[in-house]
Amino acid sequence: MHELGVANEVLSVVLAEAERHAAGKVTVVSLRVGVLRAIEPEHLSFLFAHLAHGTLADGARLEIEEEPVRLECDVCGVSEARSLPWECPRCKGSRITVKGGDSLEIASLEIDT
Amino acid sequence: MGAGKVRIEVERSIQQSADEASRAIRSLLSQRRIYSLNLISSPGSGKTTMIEALLSRFEGKGGVAVVEGDIETDIDAERIRRCGVQVRQINTRSSCHIQPSQLLGVLREMDLSGTRLLIVENVGNLVCPAEVPLGEDARVVLLSVTEGDEKPLKYPLVFRTSDLLVITKTDLLPYVRFDVEKVRRAARAANPRVEIFETSAVSGAGLPALLDRIEALRAEKRFDP
Numbered sequence: 415m416h417e418l419g420v421a422n423e424v425l426s427v428v429l430a431e432a433e434r435h436a437a438g439k440v441t442v443v444s445l446r447v448g449v450l451r452a453i454e455p456e457h458l459s460f461l462f463a464h465l466a467h468g469t470l471a472d473g474a475r476l477e478i479e480e481e482p483v484r485l486e487c488d489v490c491g492v493s494e495a496r497s498l499p500w501e502c503p504r505c506k507g508s509r510i511t512v513k514g515g516d517s518l519e520i521a522s523l524e525i526d527t
Numbered sequence: 528m529g530a531g532k533v534r535i536e537v538e539r540s541i542q543q544s545a546d547e548a549s550r551a552i553r554s555l556l557s558q559r560r561i562y563s564l565n566l567i568s569s570p571g572s573g574k575t576t577m578i579e580a581l582l583s584r585f586e587g588k589g590g591v592a593v594v595e596g597d598i599e600t601d602i603d604a605e606r607i608r609r610c611g612v613q614v615r616q617i618n619t620r621s622s623c624h625i626q627p628s629q630l631l632g633v634l635r636e637m638d639l640s641g642t643r644l645l646i647v648e649n650v651g652n653l654v655c656p657a658e659v660p661l662g663e664d665a666r667v668v669l670l671s672v673t674e675g676d677e678k679p680l681k682y683p684l685v686f687r688t689s690d691l692l693v694i695t696k697t698d699l700l701p702y703v704r705f706d707v708e709k710v711r712r713a714a715r716a717a718n719p720r721v722e723i724f725e726t727s728a729v730s731g732a733g734l735p736a737l738l739d740r741i742e743a744l745r746a747e748k749r750f751d752p
Binding site: 416419420423424427431435437438441445451452497498500517518519520521522523524525526527 | 538
C-alpha cells in the first residue's frame with residue numbers, strides 16, 4: 415500500500431516531461447510495473463487520478479504493463495512467474511536464476527500539443 | 528493519432544530516489560562493516576521489547592546502534608536509550624513505513640565508528656514495510672501468539688521476504704488458541720529458507736538461540752570492499 419508515494423513520483427515526472435514538450439494536456443501515461451513491486455494497479459490509477467486533478471495530467475489514462483519475473487531453470491529453460499519463486503514452477507527444480515520483475519518506469523506519454 | 532497528439536518515449540525509472548537511497552544505505556553500512564536488521568511486525572508484537580531483551584544479553588553492546596520508526600513520539604527511542612545504546616527516532620508522520628531516504632538521513636548523522644550491528648525497528652505494520660526495502664542484511668518478521676495463526680497466509684509478502692520469523696510472547700500460549708506448528712508450516716510454504724524462532728521476553732525463553740543466530744549471521748557476513 416505504498417502506491418501514494420509512487421503516484422506522486424509518477425505525477426512529478428509526467429508533469430516535468432509535459433512541460434519540456436510544451437504539452438497542452440497529457441492524455442495517456444504508460445507505465446511498466448514489475449510484479450515484485452507490490453503495486454496494485456487499480457489503486458495506483460485511482461490515486462494518480464486524484465492527485466492529477468487540476469494539473470496538465472487531469473483525466474489522463476494510466477496504462478500499466480505488468481512485468482513478470484523471468485526464471486531461467488537449468489533443467490527446463492526459461493519461464494515467467496508473478497511472484498518470487500523458490501523453485502521452477504514447471505519441473506520443481508531448484509537450480510534457477512531469477513531476473514527482473516522489479517521495474518517501475520514510465521515508458522511513454524501521449525500528449526495533446 | 529489525431530492532429531496535435533504526440534507520443535513521447537520517456538523510458539525513465541520512477542523509483543530512482545528510493546532505490547538510490549537504499550543502495551546508499553547498503554554502501555554506507557558495508558563500508559563500515561555494519562550488519563543490519565529490519566524488524567517488521569504488527570503494532571504490539573514485541574519489537575521494542577525484543578530489542579531490549581537482546582541488548583541485555585548482548586556482550587559488547589557498545590557495538591549496537593538502533594533506529595526506531597514510529598508515526599509519532601520518541602517513546603521507543605527513550606526505552607532503548609535507557610539500555611545505554613546509541614539510538615535515533617524517525618517520526619514518519621504521514622508514512623506507514625520508514626522510507627529509505629529517512630533512514631539514510633539519520634545514519635549520516637550518527638557516529639557509527641565502532642558499530643557492528645544496526646537494528647532498525649520499522650513502523651508497526653505487516654503490509655507496507657515489506658514493500659519498501661531499506662537495504663538491510665536481514666529482515667526479521669515478528670508474530671505474537673495473540674495475533675492468530677493464519678497471518679502467514681493473509682500477509683504473504685512479509686513472510687515470503689523475511690529471513691527470520693520470531694514467534695513472540697510464547698509465555699501466553701496456554702491462554703490463546705494459536706497453533707505454532709500451523710504457523711511454522713505456512714511460513715515455510717511461503718519461504719522454505721526462513722529461520723524460525725520462538726521467544727518470550729518475559730521468561731527469556733528462546734532469546735539466547737536468537738541472539739546466537741544474529742551474532743553468527745553477522746560473523747558470516749562478507750562485506751564488499
